Amino acid sequence: MARQGNILLVDDDPSLRRLLALRLEGAGHNVESAESGAAALRALERFNADCVITDLRMDGMDGIDLLQRLSHDRPTLPVILLTAHGTIPEAVTATQRGALDFLSKPVDKDVLLARVDQALDQAGVAGGDWREVWRSRIVTRSPLMHRLLEEARLVAETDTSVLITGESGTGKEVLARALHDASPRANSAFVAINCGAMPEQLLESELFGHEKGAFTDAKQAQQGLFRSAEGGTVFLDEIGDMPLALQVKLLRVLQEREVRPVGAQRSLPVNVRVLSATHRDLSEAIEQQQFREDLYYRLAVVTLALPSLRERPEDVAPLARHFLDGIARRSGRRARVYAPDAMERLCRHDWPGNIRQLSNVVEQNVALTRGHVISPQSVDKALSGHGRRSATAATLQPLAEARDAFVRDYLIQLLRISEGNVARSARLAKRNRTEFYKLLNRHEVDPADYKR
Numbered sequence: 001m002a003r004q005g006n007i008l009l010v011d012d013d014p015s016l017r018r019l020l021a022l023r024l025e026g027a028g029h030n031v032e033s034a035e036s037g038a039a040a041l042r043a044l045e046r047f048n049a050d051c052v053i054t055d056l057r058m059d060g061m062d063g064i065d066l067l068q069r070l071s072h073d074r075p076t077l078p079v080i081l082l083t084a085h086g087t088i089p090e091a092v093t094a095t096q097r098g099a100l101d102f103l104s105k106p107v108d109k110d111v112l113l114a115r116v117d118q119a120l121d122q123a124g125v126a127g128g129d130w131r132e133v134w135r136s137r138i139v140t141r142s143p144l145m146h147r148l149l150e151e152a153r154l155v156a157e158t159d160t161s162v163l164i165t166g167e168s169g170t171g172k173e174v175l176a177r178a179l180h181d182a183s184p185r186a187n188s189a190f191v192a193i194n195c196g197a198m199p200e201q202l203l204e205s206e207l208f209g210h211e212k213g214a215f216t217d218a219k220q221a222q223q224g225l226f227r228s229a230e231g232g233t234v235f236l237d238e239i240g241d242m243p244l245a246l247q248v249k250l251l252r253v254l255q256e257r258e259v260r261p262v263g264a265q266r267s268l269p270v271n272v273r274v275l276s277a278t279h280r281d282l283s284e285a286i287e288q289q290q291f292r293e294d295l296y297y298r299l300a301v302v303t304l305a306l307p308s309l310r311e312r313p314e315d316v317a318p319l320a321r322h323f324l325d326g327i328a329r330r331s332g333r334r335a336r337v338y339a340p341d342a343m344e345r346l347c348r349h350d351w352p353g354n355i356r357q358l359s360n361v362v363e364q365n366v367a368l369t370r371g372h373v374i375s376p377q378s379v380d381k382a383l384s385g386h387g388r389r390s391a392t393a394a395t396l397q398p399l400a401e402a403r404d405a406f407v408r409d410y411l412i413q414l415l416r417i418s419e420g421n422v423a424r425s426a427r428l429a430k431r432n433r434t435e436f437y438k439l440l441n442r443h444e445v446d447p448a449d450y451k452r
């Protein structure tokens, strides 16, 4: 069923506005028109738009300015740009800054309706239904991601085991949670565990539980994650790092749908859905006999491969704004903004650490920015810091700068641990408060940014 949505149409040419509105209304959409970027922002205060179509060149606030405002204020609202002959390069740049797409004038009716349908799909407007909440934590404008989310939504309705693959920091856990939220198990527990983070025996008892007295430290019986997730979902992160002996036990649990706590005589039935994730190439691990092939086929009935951030550069700007908003909300202060050149640099970076690295860079930028606007220099500094380990003679920092960077990182870590509490941070650093405040000032770190 074709989607029908609320479309805000922005163009300073009244005849084009009328024509496009007629076409969109003819397809069942609800259309509101505005003659400028400023009028569009006013209209959005009362009109609940699912998609904005805006001309690129307009007097006053043009399409790019409007896009920038919307990317900041409404990062998930899809924006389509209308371009006349000669403005296509600008529109291409705009898609890198977060525009969903662009349409060349004269606008072909079928292309218009197809693009709008795609935009409504992105906004989560499904066949006339209202937007979906399950994917609300996933900020994206990438068509690759939208296809993946569509697959995720379909597979969420079943009890199929899903293996999520992707480089570190691409959002595997976020996707697993969204899958759970979209599933019929959404009202039961979602329990996540990192299989690479603990020794084998501890992992076994964490997963399957233990009886009282099963081993020296087992003072109390513990039911284990599988049983505590009864009716819900277990998410096994870094499954590729699970020790082989435990892989056998996990396979048995998946086959029999029963768990046997450490030290128990009997197995107990469990009803959980299993999602797992890895950043490793499991086929290579299977070849090297580090991962059981039979377990792989049990876990990877469906595989969802998350693209790296390099493969979806259009997500950098909306994600950066999303993280700025998050920091502002936590500190109760107005969100900072990136200067256009600074945003350009973020968009050009290749993000080996993916979204987690972007989130750290944004946090570092906020910590180092006194005013409202984050400068390109601040971005360069944060990015060179992240590349420190692979520095060459050309990029190596002078000692004074490296020392400053170290002290700043140290202060940020303290404030993270103490959630912005200066007295506690000063105690941890074994410095008196006055001295500690001086350090914060000198390194332009603001404790308010770390308050929860």
Ligand SMILES: Nc1ncnc2c1ncn2[C@@H]1O[C@H](COP(=O)(O)OP(=O)(O)OP(=O)(O)O)[C@@H](O)[C@H]1O
Pocket (backbone or CB within 6 Å): 137, 138, 139, 140, 166, 167, 168, 169, 170, 171, 172, 173, 174, 175, 237, 279, 319, 322, 355, 356, 359
């Ligand atoms: N699409 C997204 N929108 C908003 N935030 C995201 C998105 N994807 C990831 N994040 C955030 O990025 C960080 C890393 O995500 P996550 O922990 O899910 O990645 P991961 O692939 O599981 O990483 P790892 O392999 O290191 O365990 C988290 O803070 C998460 O909230």
